[in-house]
Amino acid sequence: MSDVKKVVLAYSGGLDTSVILKWLQDTYQCEVVTFTADLGQGEELEPARAKALQFGIKPENIFIDDLREEFVRDFVFPMFRANTVYEGEYLLGTSIARPLIAKRLIEIANQTGADAISHGATGKGNDQVRFELGAYALKPGVKVIAPWREWDLLSREKLLAYAETNGIPIDMKHRNGGSPYSMDANLLHISFEGRHLEDPAAEAEESMWRWTVSPEQAPDAAEYLDVEFAKGDIVALNGVAMSPAQVLTKLNELGGKHGIGRLDLVENRYVGMKSRGCYETPGGTIILKAHRAIESITLDREVAHLKDDLMPRYASMIYNGYWWSPERLALQALIDHTQQTVNGWVRLKLYKGNVIVVGRDSKTDSLFDPTIATFEDDAGAYDQRDAGGFIKLNALRMRIAANLKAKKG
Amino acid sequence: MSDVKKVVLAYSGGLDTSVILKWLQDTYQCEVVTFTADLGQGEELEPARAKALQFGIKPENIFIDDLREEFVRDFVFPMFRANTVYEGEYLLGTSIARPLIAKRLIEIANQTGADAISHGATGKGNDQVRFELGAYALKPGVKVIAPWREWDLLSREKLLAYAETNGIPIDMKHRNGGSPYSMDANLLHISFEGRHLEDPAAEAEESMWRWTVSPEQAPDAAEYLDVEFAKGDIVALNGVAMSPAQVLTKLNELGGKHGIGRLDLVENRYVGMKSRGCYETPGGTIILKAHRAIESITLDREVAHLKDDLMPRYASMIYNGYWWSPERLALQALIDHTQQTVNGWVRLKLYKGNVIVVGRDSKTDSLFDPTIATFEDDAGAYDQRDAGGFIKLNALRMRIAANLKAKKG
Amino acid sequence: MSDVKKVVLAYSGGLDTSVILKWLQDTYQCEVVTFTADLGQGEELEPARAKALQFGIKPENIFIDDLREEFVRDFVFPMFRANTVYEGEYLLGTSIARPLIAKRLIEIANQTGADAISHGATGKGNDQVRFELGAYALKPGVKVIAPWREWDLLSREKLLAYAETNGIPIDMKHRNGGSPYSMDANLLHISFEGRHLEDPAAEAEESMWRWTVSPEQAPDAAEYLDVEFAKGDIVALNGVAMSPAQVLTKLNELGGKHGIGRLDLVENRYVGMKSRGCYETPGGTIILKAHRAIESITLDREVAHLKDDLMPRYASMIYNGYWWSPERLALQALIDHTQQTVNGWVRLKLYKGNVIVVGRDSKTDSLFDPTIATFEDDAGAYDQRDAGGFIKLNALRMRIAANLKAKKG
């Protein structure tokens, strides 16, 4: 294990990654570089710096980055261009953040001359895969240290004992058994797994949810929201132009207020087991609904269907950690190509858990042609007699088959 | 036009199909057989019989069938086994009823020796396609008469004048301009198109909706509902065994009460234009959510993904009118094959437009294995070290590519 | 029919389109513009000019274009980037030429101020669809005149009589019953349909084939051929750089000499019937084989599989006439994106109908890594132990299911 000289650790400042930091120093006798990212998880990052210094990390080896704009612009928005949903329900809030962290870990490794990276994801989950596939794709010779797959601190008690022994501060909540859930948060969502949720028959406790009020507690009055799209991305809310991260921040606020975006599901992990997770994705839930609505008037039917057919595959690529793969990039080329005309606005009504589309239009790119769609007289824009031939030829192969069947008796 | 001897007309008893009935008698000088189906649209059917008699239809040529059980058992339920949604939103309420009507039209034609069928669908819509593709697939030599594509009664005024001239009773609503919407209803949904909706930017009027209260008007207290599945179909609600039509009727009642299943969208018609429609599908909305939930614990991951990948294609088949096609039957063989293990129950919470899954389980077929998924010690059920090899080999092709790229510089 | 002022006719100079030319003048009383393209069909075009002049076409209304380079560069090559084959066999030689003709018809219509186009394709085939979909996509208001769907000259006799009456010269072969086949040729292929071929059980006559010798008549000595690719397209043969049309011309010569590229099949037409066709595609058959070979070492596995999964759909788009559709353009964006690294060479052996790949390499982009693939000692490039974990996790979902099944007994 002595072949690692310098390792970049994805460091949150919390108990687990602090134990990992110390364990890396002890086990690998190597220099540690810490990387702490602001992805919109809503936590102070400066305490992470202070802790890192306490562990003897050199100031130049402490990286704290605000990645919120990059996260939404280059990861969240491109994903929503495909109306991406995993297994019919999950908006991929955790999955889409991992490739950005992997990218920064590798960039910092290159910058600091580190030969290894490390993370705090366990050996049972998807996140280890996402971190490491990203890292290997971007720096094929990198050494990955995944302590949860290597060490023997596999129970909570052992971890706490190790912390105690090594003078790592333990929050009161951890002493008391800690949060009952394994959580992950970023600007797109917050997730909950474990403990009470391990029985998929049992209802989640109301107290678990953090970003959204319950539909019951949401305001009794609905709120309208105008969303403006340019090339498939939201660029303004209620007429106010905003940056990507500003858009998502605002949508989270509105969605959270109206009880929007809670999800409780059992999903299939890439590593082979089913897992129950609860998610709050207030802003993302609004984006998905609005994006489908703007596409409904600006995308050609067959292009939309092609996207729909490919979407589950694209979602699996992201879920499974293949963001930096050539197949994801190839699909993205197709998806982005289709968004040139996805311009216009959508009007939504937010009310107690509901995101209701009430109107949509595009001054420049609407393919909705009222002169043709009308039930009224269309002045010859569409010749109804054409439909007869259309049906006849589409039926031909079935008629030939039915004739044959009739002949066979 | 004189080659038609007997025609079976899909007859609702309303103004339009009454005009068609008369027009067929006059234009084709042929015997007319009327077929009126109870698909759960919620209208009395006996008035249709009385009207048909008035037009001189022989009693033995009047067919009035209650098809509700067949509709749900053989059409609605098989469709939901695939979690079928068209263009991400539409639950295909109209589309799925048409093939059953086509089937009965042909059965009656065969039984009465008719050589033609007729329907009241216009030349701009999908329904003409669905009726006729079904008819041709089941009786390849049948003659189809689609009056809206043939006659010159293309404006409301001309239609009313024709009715007046021919002594066809006109309801007051028609005289006053009629219902502002083109509607279709059956046990799965009620749909609205036309008039005010022809501007996709404009919000639908609250007064349009018929089967559901608005979320705002729904009860302030949530209601729990237990749904039991056998082989992918719902067989009991809150512990009470029910027939397919009973299930859907009850779910419509519950969904309607809680403001569930409204939808406002712009869809792509098979005949080539975009069209704005509003739908109320209270029961179907609940079925979809519950079915995905029971599959989440009883279906293998790759089977579920295969179904997800094929679903949009299956939805298009139904939307476009290919229910009786060999490709739909082939896909159904796959879908039904997968449902053998889809047994168990789902607990839902219904509240002001929301259908919230709060629990799910299967005594016989749950693939959720808590000993493996747990965040706690799993007593060796899963070896976390395996994940390292799993990731390494999955990354190999990307590492080779990255090595090459690095070499190229 | 009097609303057409000027029509651009796709004019070959042969009997059928000469009759159409005259018929258009008589029936529509309109000015006719003729367009004759050299797509490599191997016929003199100047006689078409002479004939057009005879019919009174103004010199400035006669367009004769050499489109061979554009055809191969912008249509044939992009198609082969996807390894495109329709229904497992057909290389789409006719299909891929039609959109180019449609494009030129519309360009000429725009240039000459014509309001209509016309072509000689029948109402039973795919070509009418390909011409017209292309035309409508490029000039939505254009009027299309398809004489075969309009006139009453539906038998050979009537056509000849019309020609006789109108002084249209009739070749001796037509008088004698003409070629027994309906043929189409361009630089990619020559096709045969009709007559003897209408019995799919009967073997085609050897005398039918035109561009290739039979394998039996091909040289007894094999010939090696080196093919060089850049970005997925062939740029050199045996070390000699060539333009796209030069490449295909040379490959046709080589393939024809060695009896390569004959095909006899029954295909499914877009208009609904099955049709038997025979094709000679000597150069295209070589391109397909060589392109797959160069991709085998330069494309990532998952990208290659994504392309394979989408290929049949892309092939149907071309076969059905949707070259100018937005969905084809979206797929092309994906396909072209993947070809950046498809650089290198392939060595082929041509022998009596066989195209045999015997070697392939890429100096810049080979993903074949001999240090990893070797059966010999790889010096640690690949850790075989990783495979155990890889298999274990991939098997996990099936083991859980098998455990459940065992428990159920």
Add this chain to the structure above:
Amino acid sequence: MSDVKKVVLAYSGGLDTSVILKWLQDTYQCEVVTFTADLGQGEELEPARAKALQFGIKPENIFIDDLREEFVRDFVFPMFRANTVYEGEYLLGTSIARPLIAKRLIEIANQTGADAISHGATGKGNDQVRFELGAYALKPGVKVIAPWREWDLLSREKLLAYAETNGIPIDMKHRNGGSPYSMDANLLHISFEGRHLEDPAAEAEESMWRWTVSPEQAPDAAEYLDVEFAKGDIVALNGVAMSPAQVLTKLNELGGKHGIGRLDLVENRYVGMKSRGCYETPGGTIILKAHRAIESITLDREVAHLKDDLMPRYASMIYNGYWWSPERLALQALIDHTQQTVNGWVRLKLYKGNVIVVGRDSKTDSLFDPTIATFEDDAGAYDQRDAGGFIKLNALRMRIAANLKAKKG
């Protein structure tokens, strides 16, 4: 390693698996059961029995099975129903045999009370995955011993030394460096990998090929062959009814004689690297061609296209070792459903590497309708005017888009 009591070894009787046999006895101190299968590889099996006895294997622990009929009937034929080809070229000869071996290993383990299985596949290849995924799917708790991933006999020299030390007979060929290729054979194919083939630029040596003559050496006279299908499987050749294994044996003989079925390619392994392989699949190459031909007249277009779209995925399932997975079974349900009407005959011409379809027919299920497809007068079976409407509606969405584009200027 002492927890294994009895292990079933896939035993060929050759050097490698003999070393494994001894190594298992020594390393695991466990009882060994040998399983040797006749899959048509063309080797005597009784020597394997004699060798096993020499190693002290109890007679009742020696299993030698003739699996040829089961192999072709339940594995090869079902696979060809889908026209299965991996990466456009490979007929999956090795892949399709592995699940049968896995099945028998587990059956024998169950019968003999063994708790483990073992095989001689290396840690770099696909076969380990195929054996083990199959084993885990059929017996989830089985222990798998893969010596090549465990032991230190990783070079040829060490293996030979181990054999020498342990009195394991070494053939002269092994002493001389052995066969230059890693080979696998069964009734479907023989494969070659390694050594000279590790340079994908180099042509394979003619002396390598074993089952087929070169096209150059094949007879100068072509041979006709009539192939009869029932439900998608071949049931007779030249009018003689045969069992599945008889069919494939005969086709191998014919194909081999005519130089048919050689293949040289670079493929993508599931474990992540590219690998060059050469294959001889004479009979399989004929089956594929014939099966597509019979489907061309008996399968509906959309069903055929659905199969084509799914085929690459099905091929990957087999290649990657997922034969016993629920997703392969689901796809097979669809595939088999479609084969009910695949009945009839195909006439082929075999000549120097070529398999040429010259005719095909089905008395009972041909969908080729000459009255419709004809270029001659069809007596009204098809109304050419229908095509106009068909095209108009299919073009509508593109016309609307083009209108919009024109408006935007």
